[in-house]
Amino acid sequence: DQLFNCEILAFCASKGIPPLDSNVADVRMIQYEANKSIISLYAKMAVQQHFQGLFAVISDPVDPLCKAAFHAANGKLHPNQIQGYGLGVMNARAAYYAKKDPKFASFLQEGRAFGPHGQDLIIANSIEHYDEALSLELTQLTVDANLEVRKCGYKPYLAPAISSAALSLLRTIKGEWHYSSNYLNSVYFGSLNQTKHDGLEWEVLDLPQPLFQRLQTAYQNLEAIK
16 A cells, blocks of 8 residues: 555566476567556556556566556556666667677667567667668567577576666666657657656657668557557
């Protein structure tokens, strides 16, 4: 009964993660149905306790769970009160591969991550010098990094906890640019943004058309998740 007596609630609850030997393409979406029922319960509790702070979603799959929380609150939580923290680790994993292979090096200074923390992730090697083939290759490496860790016999907890959650939440509090998913016309979509006194500010970029089309596809796929 005191849970929502705070300014930030970091929702990390999860009902279960598939075992390491399961042959699952996207572990995050397997968790969706179970975690959706949990987050919906807590979103309703937030409304009942007149919560005015930030409902930070860290459990997988981040973006659909943000949407589930928003709908469970039935319009009584502001859409920007709910933010999803899953994209930070994807950006960090892309940077890891960019440091290992010089052909991806442009990402370290010019690259961006967009979209959901999962199969529809979008990594751009560069905004000004966008290369579709390089970007798609780096995206796939980043998406599969989760499975590579699992092949080693570990469930990847630490990297997301640090990159997506802890560091991104600290940057949110400080009003600094960070990766998180925010409400965009019915879905929660990941991008660089910062929290200012008068609200949320998205990074505005002049995107190459092929990259914009990738963003549109990811958005439509998120929109289709009920």
